[in-house]
Amino acid sequence: MTARPGFKRLRPKHQRLVLLVAALTVLGGASALALSTIGDTATYFYAPSDVLARAPEAGRAIRLGGLVERGSVVHAGALTRFRVTDNAHEVAVTYTGIVPDLFREGQGVITEGRFTAGGAFVADTVLAKHDEKYMPPEVAGSLHKVGRVG
Amino acid sequence: MHRFANPARFLRIARVLTPLLTLVGVAVTAVGLWIGLFASPPDYQQGESVRIMYVHVPAAWLASGGYFGVALASAVSLVWRHPLASIAARAIAPVGALFTAICLVTGSLWGKPTWGTYWVWDARLTSMLVLLFLYLGYLALANAEDERGGGSGGDPGQAKGAAILALVGVVNLPIIKFSVEWWHTLHQGPSITLTKSTIDPAMLLPLLLSLGGFTLIFGGVVLMRMRAALARTRSAARGRRLAEAYA
Structure with a gap:
């Protein structure tokens, strides 16, 4: 705990909360960077x-x-x-x-x-x-007739 | 002693909620699965194999939701050191792992008749497998820490490793969710979003019923496991007191 005096004056559980939020922010940023680099190769x-x-x-x-x-x-x-x-x-x-x-x-x-x-x-x-649409055959049939699918 | 005031109140509430969640959950799941497996229409493309959805989708939801629960409870146990939080995280993890396995197995069985393959290494399937490994890693680490005397039974400050692993693994949850949008995958995109559904109402109703029913059962089982863990802690403490008294 060599951080700023303001941090040291916090109660221990608030110090842990600040540390946790900071760690999660860093983790999120690192993950976002890694994911943007992976990009197309994960396709x-x-x-x-x-x-x-x-x-x-x-x-x-x-x-x-x-x-x-x-x-x-x-x-x-x-x-x-x-x-x-x-x-x-x-x-x-x-x-x-x-x-x-x-x-x-x-x-x-x-x-x-x-x-x-x-x-x-x-x-x-x-x-x-297959796509994200699920429907009974008769619904698909009537949609085909009015031309909304396919 | 004030630290045990909350577990006592938790036990009073959990005693009522456990059978309530479990029984209502079983009833709702039974209705949902009955409609899904027998009384709902087949799909216009997939035919009868679409019925795997009524187990696969709830399992996938509880796999991710359960992991979020483990991570949230781990965060609370790290920051506030509340004894119930680490007990909750350890109670949720095996149940979530089981549903992850169910999701992977049903998905694989569904993949063969629809896609023509049991498994591909696309982003959705791979990230879901990683979730299973995260659960297994968490369980192994949490058990090792508990055996060493930290964790749910002893001083939670001694056992941070499992909680930190759970929090780091949270990175995987948005990857699972958005994998089908960020990358080309064999798995299709989301059918249900906050604003709309591309599932016909006749199929959406049994899906939502089994989703709700499985979730209630999940909650009931987690409460059962938490009560059992608290009972174990109590009986171990009583054993230690007796041993000291007769020493």
Whole structure:
């Protein structure tokens, strides 16, 4: 307790309170700095606009996420071709294997794979992402009719 | 002796509240889960698997809320040295840890049919796993301190480590909350905010019921654990007095 005389004149529990608030302030500031540095590296996937702005080198494993573009899905045996869009840019993806149940046009998707030298994206894994909306099928159906969803 | 005046008053209130919270909680949870599991509609995208939500979301809420409780009680025990505070922190922690584990397990089981995977290292899932480790670290440290004679039974000034760990871990709570907004994650964004909900009313009602019911049970169990801890402290003190009298 070598702090200022004003601090020493406080009752012990008030000294502890001041110390606690000070420690939490420092902790909060340090965390905010650390989080702002982590930034993009904590992101789980890149959007099409991200990979087109800063193209990852061919052969490096990345995750690409966005919406499955409407009308882009083509099934050919075990091979599925589709385009991932973030409504600004899109990337063509090919995937061999079984897609998840929630994989459908207009829905969110995260693919893991690599760009080939030719610029095509070949996915090893396809995960379906769903949004924060939950509703019964009949409500979704009537919303579709009035055009509020999709 | 004035330090024990408050625990005595606490015990009087807790004796009434413990069965009240627990029984009402069980009843509300039963109604919520019955509606959620049998009488609510399936989801337009996920079908029946959406029903995991009625356990997963309350567990996630109590995992974070419980940790906040541990941290708040730890702050009170550090600053005011109130004996009830460190007892409260130690009573909440294992219950919160259990709900964190339930949240992780139900989330994993929900992830397989919807996302196509049990686990990914995205920011939300990873920060929730870190919360479980924080709970386990807190419990290990608090138990070690109690065994050494500080903590809830002895002089709380002797045992600061667990309380400080709990406070440092609070950093993780906003990370959990905002992970789905700060970073791209596989986990979707928040459905319920202060002003609106993107969950249909037919599904929101059982969710809120089970959320409230689980919270009441949580409160009842924490009070039970606090009463048990106080009873242990008393019987240990009586044992010491008897040992001294016959020494």
